[in-house]
Amino acid sequence: MEKNPDTYGKLYLIPSLLGDNEPLGVLPLTVKQTVEQLSHFIVENERTARRFIKKITPRKSQPSLVLFPLNKYTEAAAIPEYLAPCLEGISVGVLSEAGCPAIADPGSDIVALAHARGIRVVPLVGPSSIFLALMASGLNGQNFAFNGYLPIETSERKKVLKTLEKRSGEFGQSQFFMETPYRNEKLLAELVRTLRKETLLCIAADLTLESEYIQTRTVGDWANHLPDLNKRPAIFGIQSK
Incomplete structure (x- = not known):
């Protein structure tokens, strides 16, 4: 039986900091709220992503995070599996090392695939x-x-x-x-x-x-x-x- 796209999780494009800022001095509250709700992230750099998540949501459990790497070393065959949680109704966030995902940073391939699969893509406001x-x-x-x-x-x-x-x-x-x-x-x-x-x-x-x-x-x-x-x-x- 074919799945209903209305039941899919969303793919959130989450902007990160450009430097050592206080997060809410640069990012809107919606970014913090979205990160708080998610446990699955597609990230350019795992260490940077964990540091950002901890900084913007200090109480979030780090062991509960599921991080998928998306960078120049990622094999193309692995990328489609990153959207598997969305197909099961679990939303996923995309985080680049700095700034906005998919703008002079990885992300466009996973976004294109999300569109092809009927997954809603939600870009959040932040610094580029x-x-x-x-x-x-x-x-x-x-x-x-x-x-x-x-x-x-x-x-x-x-x-x-x-x-x-x-x-x-x-x-x-x-x-x-x-x-x-x-x-x-x-x-x-x-x-x-x-x-x-x-x-x-x-x-x-x-x-x-x-x-x-x-x-x-x-x-x-x-x-x-x-x-x-x-x-x-x-x-x-x-x-x-």
């Missing part, structure tokens, strides 16, 4: 470094693109940067990207060397934290005002005039 940077940048928020991580190799990265700058000018589209925190300063130096002086560059680091830094200047202006970005999570945005 990409969208916070876009909001605060002053760059075009009507037409924008997020390009993930740029190539590591210098000549290839320079080529990509010139392509993004050209695309921004041709289509009026702001271009956002990121880098591993320990390579931020190298990328910033390359941005100043590679891009045209009149191109706008936004640097947004440590978003939602006390040390939050957001500034947009022309590349020419940045040449004399480079911030210390070493080991600080950051998003970069450019817009060609």
